[in-house]
Amino acid sequence: MVAIFLQGKELTFNEFNFHKDLLKGIKIAGFKEPSPIQETVIPIIKNGEDLVGQAHTGTGKTAAFGLPLMNKIINNEIERVLIITPTRELATQVSDELYHLGRFAGIRTITVYGGVGYGRQIALINKGVQVVVATPGRLKDLYKKGKIDGFNPEVVVLDEADEMLDMGFLEEIKEIFEYIPQNRQTLLFSATIPEPIKALADTILTNPQFISVVGKDESTTNNVIEQTYCVINESQRDEAIVKLLETEKIKKCLVFCRMKREVDRLSEHLQALGFNARGIHGDLEQSERDEVIKAYRRNQIQIMVATDVASRGLDVKKVTHVFNYHIPFDPQSYVHRIGRTGRAGKSGKAITLVTTEEFKELKRIQNEVGAEMKLTTIAIDANASEESCGDFDSLEKRVRNTEITECSIEFIDSMEDMDYHEFVERVVSLLLKDSRTTSALIGYDKESVNIMLGEYLDEQKVARQNARQRKRR
Ligand code: AMP
Secondary structure, three states: OEEEEOOOOOOOHHHHOOOHHHHHHHHHHOOOOOOHHHHHHHHHHHOOOOEEEEOOOOOOHHHHHHHHHHHHHHOOOOOOEEEEOOOHHHHHHHHHHHHHHHHHHOOOEEEEOOOOOOHHHHHHHHHOOOEEEEOHHHHHHHHHOOOOOOOOOOEEEEOOHHHHHHOOOHHHHHHHHHHOOOOOEEEEEEOOOOHHHHHHHHHHOOOOEEEEOOOOOOOOOOOOEEEEEEEEOHHHHHHHHHHHHHHOOOOOEEEEOOOHHHHHHHHHHHHHOOOOEEEEOOOOOHHHHHHHHHHHHOOOOOEEEEOOHHHOOOOOOOOOEEEEOOOOOOHHHHHHHHOOOOOOOOOEEEEEEEEOOOHHHHHHHHHHHOOOEEEOOEEOOOOOOOOOOOOHHHHHHHHHHOOOOHHHHHHHHHOOOOOHHHHHHHHHHHHHHHHHHHOOEEOOOHHHHHHHHHHHHHHHHHHHHHHHHHHHO
16 A cells, blocks of 8 residues: 655645536535645546555545545546445435535435435345445445345445444445445545454555655544543533533534433433433434434534434534543544544544543553543632532432431431421532532543653553563563
8 A cells, every 4th residue: 555645735626627517516515715625636536546544534534535436427538436335314414515516517316324215225236326325234234135226336335444443334334345346436534444354455446656644743533623531420421512502602412321221311311400411322313313414504403312223424614513421432433433523624522521540441442542631620610609509400409319327317316406398408408509519510630630641651551561572572
């Protein structure tokens, strides 16, 4: 593979000799100049070469492969293109983008995914639609059942290949390629290039060019995204996220949780507090997921609470913030999550909540993706008056989660001269006051985090020494 790092030349779309109808689509889409990945990969694709492109969504990669391929269709150099994406949402997004860019040239596009009837998809493919954007499961089904025998694309694009790997689609991808003619151009795009993706590229691509949108000194994560983290106690998650939602200047944001049930619980909690929030995860019906994403795109929803799967490759403009309510399971997910903001050259903020136990995971992610994350704390409104109420939710949670101790029973007995209601009211007032004064700031300060960091580095050192010893033996 040949590695090409981006130069940042100044080009316009006119220099690619695209058909005038395509240039019209580009103009109406408001693209003034090609993005760095477009500058670099368009000539390679036009040239008919295979390509591995390391780029995440938000870099303009859809148009980077879509424009030269549609141009080839318009010029009758090829008839059919197949684009494989990991999720239905991404398939729809890619096909929407291509439709908008290619509509003046009359390019016919279809999305093919599971959960809906086969008939229309089969009919359109067999009728000769030019661009098929498909998810692996349904596509493999159609090939295997012999429903699209005549569909022999001359170009195949694998989009977000590392996501397909994470979602367990690798075998399906390999099987799909058994049905596609060898004599083809193949393009593979991926935000990260782990070993299995390299191995896949070696089997399905021929002498590919290797393009990276990350320059030599840059990290895999995007510079325009300001990344911070806050070290909290487990019981402070809700309070922390609520404070962040109240104090950050948010146009639109994503809040990531690890579990589907956490998405449901948190979105309901936020709704109950009056936030314009909705949850999205893989257990929702496809129509519900579509509805939530549509409303989010149209700014009818401000806060989308999501699992990783539900938001893969999501390209929604003006997402100013990504909050990691829970730290993701792996570094790739971190890159994908925060890549939902800071899109199309806009800046964005990514704020990650971690407990002291999760601190090490955060460091691991930070090391692996080379991200610069700054420590932050979250201020609770310090100007509230003495009489104000404190935080009901966090108190409720603390009260419900507290076990009844023998001392408390003894204490209540000793207060039996006081009216029961008066007693309860006084205790609650005391607790609420406490919760105000004890938590003017959420999050551990630099000094405490430095101690955690020291422990982490010591552990790493010991692990390295042990590994060396094992090697010597
Ligand atoms: P993608 O990386 O393909 O998900 O694209 C991210 C966003 O950037 C999409 O909304 C595109 O419409 C937009 N975009 C792609 N290319 C350009 C360009 N050259 N100029 C401005 N916006 C672009």
